[in-house]
Amino acid sequence: MPLLEISVVPVGTGQPSFSSSVTDAVRTIERRGLNYQITPTATVIEGDLEELMEVAKEIHQNALGRAASRVITNITIDDRIDKDISLQQQVETVKQSLNDGAVPELRMPMS
Numbered sequence: 001m002p003l004l005e006i007s008v009v010p011v012g013t014g015q016p017s018f019s020s021s022v023t024d025a026v027r028t029i030e031r032r033g034l035n036y037q038i039t040p041t042a043t044v045i046e047g048d049l050e051e052l053m054e055v056a057k058e059i060h061q062n063a064l065g066r067a068a069s070r071v072i073t074n075i076t077i078d079d080r081i082d083k084d085i086s087l088q089q090q091v092e093t094v095k096q097s098l099n100d101g102a103v104p105e106l107r108m109p110m111s
Contacts, residue, residue, distance in 0.1 A: 001086060002079040004052040007042040008059060010068035024066065025059045037087050042074070046087050049079065 008025060010018050025043055029036045032055055035046040045052055060073045078085065 001046055001084055002049045002052055002077060003044055003046055003085065003087060003090070004056060005042045005044045005074075005076040005078075006056050006059060007074045008063045009072045009074075010063060011070040011072060013068045021063050021066075021071075024062055028059050028062060029055060035087055037091075044087060049077070052077070 006025070008018075008021055010021055022038070022043065026036065026038065029043070029045055032047075032051065034051070034055065037044045045055060047055070056073070056075055060071065063071045063073070
């Protein structure tokens, strides 16, 4: 199943935060019953490609109408035809690699 990563940045709002835009986007995704994962810089959504494109368009248009008179929307699509992929599977594959020692563990510096 394809994955779509989306980030929407309102421009010219005078506010450094755009958490309200993220909240609106998540509500749109939840209304459609799609699986999703919020990251610090984007939201990843799981679904069929047509539905993903529709929800991305809706998220973009909602932000444009509510948050700002200008938005920048970035979309990345991960789609495979050789096997099914899912959000959970992608994360679990990396976790398993970390446990097997195949990938060095990322450590965040302490502040």
